[in-house]
Amino acid sequence: MIKDITIGQYFPFNSVIHRLDPRTKLLFTIVFIVTVFLANNFVSLFFCMLLSAAVIGLSKIPVKTVMKGLKPILLIIVITSILQIAYVDSGIVLVDEWKIKITSGGILTAVFMTLRISLLIVMSTMLTYTTSPTSLTNGLDRMFAPLKKLGIDFHTVTMIMTIALRFIPTLIEEVDKIMSAQKSRGASFDQGNLMKRAKALIPLFIPLLFNSIRRAYELANAMTCRCYNGGKGKTTMNALKFSLRDYMSILVMAFLIGGIIVLNIFCGEYNAEFTFNLAV
Amino acid sequence: MSHLETQNLTYVYGEGTPFKITALDNVNIDIPKGEFVAIIGHTGSGKSTLVQHLNGLLKPTDGKIFLDGENIWQSKSKIFDTRFRVGLCFQYPEYQLFEETVYKDIAFGPTNMGLSKAEIDERVRNAAKYVGIPNDMLEKSPFDLSGGEKRRVAIAGVISMEPEILILDEPTSGLDPMGREHILALIKNYREQTGKTVIIVSHSMDDVARFATKVIVMNSSKVEMSGTVDEVFEKASRLREIGLSVPQITEIFIKLREKGYPVSEKIYTVEQGYLELKKLFEGRGIS
Amino acid sequence: MSIIEFKNVTFRYDSDEEGVVLAPAVKDFSLSINEGEFMAILGHNGSGKSTLAKLANGLLLPESGTVLVDGMDTKNEDDDIKIKQTVGVVFQNPDNQIVATIVEEDVAFGPENLGIEPAEIRRRVDESLKIVGMYKYKNHEPHKLSGGQKQRVAIAGIIAMEPRCIILDEPTAMLDPEGRRDVMKAIKRLNRELGITVVFITHYMEEACEADRIVVMDDSRLLLDGTPKEVFADTDKFRSIGLDVPQTCILAKMLKNDGINLKNDLLSIDELVENIDDLLKGQ
Numbered sequence: 001m002i003k004d005i006t007i008g009q010y011f012p013f014n015s016v017i018h019r020l021d022p023r024t025k026l027l028f029t030i031v032f033i034v035t036v037f038l039a040n041n042f043v044s045l046f047f048c049m050l051l052s053a054a055v056i057g058l059s060k061i062p063v064k065t066v067m068k069g070l071k072p073i074l075l076i077i078v079i080t081s082i083l084q085i086a087y088v089d090s091g092i093v094l095v096d097e098w099k100i101k102i103t104s105g106g107i108l109t110a111v112f113m114t115l116r117i118s119l120l121i122v123m124s125t126m127l128t129y130t131t132s133p134t135s136l137t138n139g140l141d142r143m144f145a146p147l148k149k150l151g152i153d154f155h156t157v158t159m160i161m162t163i164a165l166r167f168i169p170t171l172i173e174e175v176d177k178i179m180s181a182q183k184s185r186g187a188s189f190d191q192g193n194l195m196k197r198a199k200a201l202i203p204l205f206i207p208l209l210f211n212s213i214r215r216a217y218e219l220a221n222a223m224t225c226r227c228y229n230g231g232k233g234k235t236t237m238n239a240l241k242f243s244l245r246d247y248m249s250i251l252v253m254a255f256l257i258g259g260i261i262v263l264n265i266f267c268g269e270y271n272a273e274f275t276f277n278l279a280v
Numbered sequence: 281m282s283h284l285e286t287q288n289l290t291y292v293y294g295e296g297t298p299f300k301i302t303a304l305d306n307v308n309i310d311i312p313k314g315e316f317v318a319i320i321g322h323t324g325s326g327k328s329t330l331v332q333h334l335n336g337l338l339k340p341t342d343g344k345i346f347l348d349g350e351n352i353w354q355s356k357s358k359i360f361d362t363r364f365r366v367g368l369c370f371q372y373p374e375y376q377l378f379e380e381t382v383y384k385d386i387a388f389g390p391t392n393m394g395l396s397k398a399e400i401d402e403r404v405r406n407a408a409k410y411v412g413i414p415n416d417m418l419e420k421s422p423f424d425l426s427g428g429e430k431r432r433v434a435i436a437g438v439i440s441m442e443p444e445i446l447i448l449d450e451p452t453s454g455l456d457p458m459g460r461e462h463i464l465a466l467i468k469n470y471r472e473q474t475g476k477t478v479i480i481v482s483h484s485m486d487d488v489a490r491f492a493t494k495v496i497v498m499n500s501s502k503v504e505m506s507g508t509v510d511e512v513f514e515k516a517s518r519l520r521e522i523g524l525s526v527p528q529i530t531e532i533f534i535k536l537r538e539k540g541y542p543v544s545e546k547i548y549t550v551e552q553g554y555l556e557l558k559k560l561f562e563g564r565g566i567s
Numbered sequence: 568m569s570i571i572e573f574k575n576v577t578f579r580y581d582s583d584e585e586g587v588v589l590a591p592a593v594k595d596f597s598l599s600i601n602e603g604e605f606m607a608i609l610g611h612n613g614s615g616k617s618t619l620a621k622l623a624n625g626l627l628l629p630e631s632g633t634v635l636v637d638g639m640d641t642k643n644e645d646d647d648i649k650i651k652q653t654v655g656v657v658f659q660n661p662d663n664q665i666v667a668t669i670v671e672e673d674v675a676f677g678p679e680n681l682g683i684e685p686a687e688i689r690r691r692v693d694e695s696l697k698i699v700g701m702y703k704y705k706n707h708e709p710h711k712l713s714g715g716q717k718q719r720v721a722i723a724g725i726i727a728m729e730p731r732c733i734i735l736d737e738p739t740a741m742l743d744p745e746g747r748r749d750v751m752k753a754i755k756r757l758n759r760e761l762g763i764t765v766v767f768i769t770h771y772m773e774e775a776c777e778a779d780r781i782v783v784m785d786d787s788r789l790l791l792d793g794t795p796k797e798v799f800a801d802t803d804k805f806r807s808i809g810l811d812v813p814q815t816c817i818l819a820k821m822l823k824n825d826g827i828n829l830k831n832d833l834l835s836i837d838e839l840v841e842n843i844d845d846l847l848k849g850q
Binding site: 132133134162163165166169170173214215218219221222223224225226227228229233234235236237238239 | 624660684728
């Protein structure tokens, strides 16, 4: 049923990760992304992998579900891998026939890139898997509140996000209803060429647009009646408070960045030939 | 012969997911030609799902639907055909208007049927007449009309396909008493003039009592009972159990009977009630 | 003491695109709503009753005349928040009033805007949800609730601001009978148990019968004002403006026209049945 679509792919489990302050998780994700980019050798990357494995383990979210998040970008991974293999020419030549030349360097770079992209995706999906959309927007709101001093009103942005999240299911239901109604009058949405299909969408989009404007107008009235004035002097029921967990996580972040820098210096920039020889 | 018939109609949402819901469970209904059928039941009883099967909008999980003895799911072209023969007007249909003018919106269905310009024109004007839309309104934008007018335009948009069966899902919801009367009167009028089968889905027992010739009561995805208005309203206590009620006036007579007065329980309108009470008072020499 | 006072209020909406000046939606309207009252406003669509709701808390401002909320003029911008907090409004379509993606967070929206302390918001949210019977749904997503449930969440969102008066603009028009019953029950509780002034705009006369006082609007003006029994006694006037009258009233009236000596103020089924029973037994 269309009503059961979950937005933002949030999995409401009760875990340490779920209970973290959304700001901590946002910050953690950003730090992690930076670290993954900083990591320039396999050892550093392995370190990052260990950390993400720990996060997944603590979150109680099944590994299979997490891996599903990689599905949409599988194609990108495959294409970049092929490009790396085709263009990187370093290390030991493995295949050199006709116009195809595959080197150990190419393969390793492909593996390195794949791991890097996968780590980025896995950790960003972990953020939405473990944080409800509202608590995420709440976190963003608070995190960027200081920007107000610079004249950037981030509250409006988060309010828009919240309303969008709230109304997506309502609009999906509405699309479904209008489509059924127009189909009952003989409209078809899946026949003919592209032009014809685009034209067939008019009976869907015009009512949807009109209804959305009406909704927006009514919602604005309702919000005004509930004393909304652009977030001035607004408090929050679930006030965000850093707990011990959050401070611990910040420590972990510090160690992570520090550790990666040390590892980078210690292991040096990864050298395809050297690593390959090590592996063999 | 039955006009529209379902055989063991079953419909399941979200098969294989934790959200699996059986919306229709082995539903058998039989609608003869020319009847005014009311389908009643509380929200979630399956009545809206049922009517969306009758014009082929939803495909049954199990069971069959016959229109004039032919299975509507026999072939793909058949299904398209069924949508024109069984016209379905959704709840709050005014929210589906989209054309620049009222005329064009009413013409949407007939245009999709591939009719000639002359035929379309005739049908649009006919349909407008049934719902009481004057000629000068046809060139207006549907978005400039009042709520009640929009609703009538939307109903005309289904009538213009000249369906053999007209189905209206809660045609009076959200309207004020005057608007409600207006819509019901036009439906009644349409049926009398065309002699076609009409099915309405409704919560309002008052409306059902006044117009329907046959009632189908849905409860938790099944047909709870069906029959004439008398047959169904006789079971007032069962109706109350499943979240429905009988008209206020019927309630008065049920209570009078409980007090031992020899009045009929088959009273559904104020006029009937008045005559029945008059008889009672006259019988006792009071008037 | 009156909580809301309309004094010769006239209001018209902006002229349309072609510049045609519209007729006033409310014309020279005066009404005093008393604190603690349960009032129903009846009228057909376009009679001006919904405009009243928006005028009552300053969402719309009168063209002429004054609206006073607890003595504050709605035209005075400085009192705007105070006025909106004193008079809460619930609208017809529950979908278009819910802001947040979780029930309890939506109910918290009003108090949050008022800058209430978090612990106090929590208390108010829990209490408001309990009053409307939606407490066990506090962690649900609003779009998965039924119409009647959503409307009760919307009402809780207003109660959480602790207003002294709540105006409900056709809150049951889009609901099924069951949803309507639950919402009515919640509204009655607000008035009877919490002592909040309730102004209930509707065109269902059976719901209006629950009120202490009924005001009937027609053609942008106040037509009738009285108790349900007083108002419904004039069945002919009522039906002439396109409103329903309880079937008991019509039936009683028809019988009385025939000289049957029924009482004048029969409203409920039981009252009518009793009266008929008495008359017949009296023989």
